[in-house]
Amino acid sequence: MIDIAVHDVGLTIDPEHGARAVSWRIGGHELLHRQGDDPVEYGMYPMAPWAGRVRGNEVTGLGGPHPLPETYGGWALHGTLLSRPLDVVSRVDESQRQQVVLATSHHPEWPWPLTVRVSWTLEVGRLTTEIEVESSEDGAPCVVGWHPWFRREIEGHVGQWWLDEPRLLRRGDDALPVELADDAGAGPFDDAFWVPSGRATIRWPRWLAIDVATDGSWFVVYDERPEAICLEPQSGPPDGLADRPWHTVDRLAADLPRSWRTTWTMRDLREGRG
Numbered sequence: 001m002i003d004i005a006v007h008d009v010g011l012t013i014d015p016e017h018g019a020r021a022v023s024w025r026i027g028g029h030e031l032l033h034r035q036g037d038d039p040v041e042y043g044m045y046p047m048a049p050w051a052g053r054v055r056g057n058e059v060t061g062l063g064g065p066h067p068l069p070e071t072y073g074g075w076a077l078h079g080t081l082l083s084r085p086l087d088v089v090s091r092v093d094e095s096q097r098q099q100v101v102l103a104t105s106h107h108p109e110w111p112w113p114l115t116v117r118v119s120w121t122l123e124v125g126r127l128t129t130e131i132e133v134e135s136s137e138d139g140a141p142c143v144v145g146w147h148p149w150f151r152r153e154i155e156g157h158v159g160q161w162w163l164d165e166p167r168l169l170r171r172g173d174d175a176l177p178v179e180l181a182d183d184a185g186a187g188p189f190d191d192a193f194w195v196p197s198g199r200a201t202i203r204w205p206r207w208l209a210i211d212v213a214t215d216g217s218w219f220v221v222y223d224e225r226p227e228a229i230c231l232e233p234q235s236g237p238p239d240g241l242a243d244r245p246w247h248t249v250d251r252l253a254a255d256l257p258r259s260w261r262t263t264w265t266m267r268d269l270r271e272g273r274g
Helices: none
Strands: 002-006 009-014 020-026 044-047 058-061 064-067 087-093 097-104 115-123 126-134 145-151 160-163 167-171 177-181 190-194 199-204 208-214 218-222 228-234 258-268
Touching: 002 097, 002 115, 009 115, 126 145, 160 218, 199 228, 208 228
Parallel strands: none
Antiparallel strands: 002 009, 009 020, 020 044, 044 145, 058 064, 087 097, 097 115, 115 126, 126 258, 145 228, 160 199, 167 177, 167 190, 190 218, 199 208, 208 258, 218 228
């Protein structure tokens, strides 16, 4: 485990299980939830080179369809990093800035050669997370994202979430997207939203807000369980490895790394402090 901390904010990163955060503490209070022991169900983890479900559990390219292994609930879910060990590439250890960068090139289930680098950078009042992907061959599709399991209630404060002018990506009976809708509906949700500004907030009233700003324009919200809220910034939607009417897939150019950055800005909402 790798601990990074600045002032009263600390994170614990697990390089052996997808370079995920298994703890995010503010003032001694834990933000992250553990629903279960499966890698899908706890902490805050990076997703690459896809996020969410994939139609048919396969990706097309390099001469044909390639099956992706089922990892959770019958789906090839959330990419190749979930339980994969990553190597530590670099560390920064300063009083006002802590950073750890991790990487892996081991993706045997993915048909394109791929290197994924994950960075966590903690500064005063702000966490910056970045995912960089690189392939030695042209044309690899790519969707990346972050899947935090936030505790819904912390010290009596009940979490709420907000998206900036979202449009719901409606699901069909097979749980895969079918169309963009104008009305988001009332929830609860296990759904993707198109958010062109890339901005969202999760807040625990009168205690803490975390403002999210991402390079992507998609969020998945999972709030069907009473214990947790998952507010997931993504570069593309579920089933994002192929072109759809609502999404054009990102494809990598050979030996040209692509990176997506997300900032999580923490605001103190206690009386008289923010």
